[in-house]
Amino acid sequence: MKEEERPARERIALRPMTDREFSLFQELIYKEAGIYLSSVKNTLLAGRLTRRLRELGLPSFEAYYRFVLQEGEAERILLLDAVTTNETHFFREPGQFEFLERRLLPEWSREGESGRRPRKIRVWSAGCSTGEEPYSLAMSLLLQFPFTSGWRIEVLATDLSTRALERARKGVWPIEKAKEIPPRYLQPFMLRGTGSQEGKIKAGPEIRSIVQFERLNLNEEVYPTSGPLDLIFCRNVLIYFDAESKRRVIDRLLRALSPTGYLFIGHAESLTGLADRVRSVLPTVYVKGGGRGNAEWSRKP
Template sequence: MRAVTPVEALLSGVGPLPLSEREFVLFQALVEREVGIHLGPTKQALLVGRLSRRVRSLGLPSFAAYYRFVITRGNEAERVRMLDCLCTNETHFFREPEHFEFLRQRVFPEWTRRAAQGLMARRVRVWSAACSTGEEPYSLAMELLSHFPPGSGWEVEVLATDLSTWALERARQGLWPVEKAATIPGPLLRTFMLRGVRSQEGWMQAGPELRSVLRFARVNLNDERGWPAGPFELVFCRNVLIYFGAQARAQALSALLRRLPPTGYLFLGHAESLTGGSEPARCVAPNIYCAKPPPPAGASPT
């Protein structure tokens, strides 16, 4: 019996797809340059696992050939496809529940008081800056609409963005297996989610009230030129900057804080902090920050 050659094995999907150290370094630099994400040495196996199928589907003989293909001028769509493959989209509804408790106990009463005093317009803009498949922005929309419902005089807008086109499409659909409902508070689940019937049995979908306040866009957090304009009263950017290189992380943090008014809040993930950012800010609760206005002219810095 004739032995299968390495190229035949590659194209047929038999056996592992080899990636040399030099090729890995090239992909490391490309990914960090494009989106700020730093792939440490331990991520080599992850890259192989997530890109091998794509390399094979294009009929290319090696990762080196795929790298040349990706960086070729005019192949921007393939770069997007590559980054989609590398994105981690782990999320669930009401993740890090203490952040939502902070909204209920501190932020919403503060907004209500300031609006009554004429210090704040009854308009709230919120940015979920790494929304993945949508559980975070829909959680925020549920909380906001339960406190500031339609007809109350408040206008609510939730902008949901992500790097992954695949995740954004899932988020736009607003459709999840019913098992995802386990972390949604019962009253919010009953008010805002629809249970599927017949062909949609076993699924739930965001109701029209939620969908009316949400909008979606692809945003690269490593390129501020494509970011939405502020200000936003709340910015949630959780569990994504931990994957960035130090310089890209510092630049993104500073730019996020510039999207806040002095009374706005930035929410980071439980393993993240403002370390390295250059914009003034103060911590008001674990992983929650408020933009810190500069001191008056002539005042001594604190």
């Protein structure tokens, strides 16, 4: 399309984001989501917001800031959608899934069979992005505990981004994503598109039936999770928080975690300074500091 053919609002010349404008958004985003943007993120933030400014026909980032305050929650959600990064993969960080499948789930199975624990597992994928993580968890759990086993499996999946959640609920990805899924899961749990859906894969009905998606802001004071959770995966989310916000989030996650539950974080993240609250059983895998937990695991089986 030639420049003169573009709508007038798309041809408005935007001024570069000033330090003052960046500070306004930096403070607002931190207040709303607990996400801290350092000053080096100025160009990144400007790039993420430019499309929305053009859609609205606004001439400056300060004008958009005033618009966000005026429009309220609906526009703040769109602002946070633009800020968040939604890159993820199926069975990301396979060492954690190995721990889950080879150590933890078999132990819980034995405990359930002997009556030492309820035959129920509740999991939370906090920061689920476009759905690969919660569906990976669903596949892993249903392989160990199929519907015929009598176990009840629930996976809660939440994210700040409404855009990511919309994609996650659809559960459809390019066929290239199949390469990330171990073969033992593909046939039982995934569907391959034909006809108009050629070149795509879709989450099958079994795993879709146990995953529930909801929008949740981890900066909220209270998380609307009912009852204790056995597993919480909050991976590659904490990197967006400063030390104070991270501690608040971890405190709230631990309130939702069962006394014998496990918290998984990303390998680029650390819970340094929170030794009073959690105990590591593997790098990036934690139990509550005062919880029973399991014996320490080594890296080798």
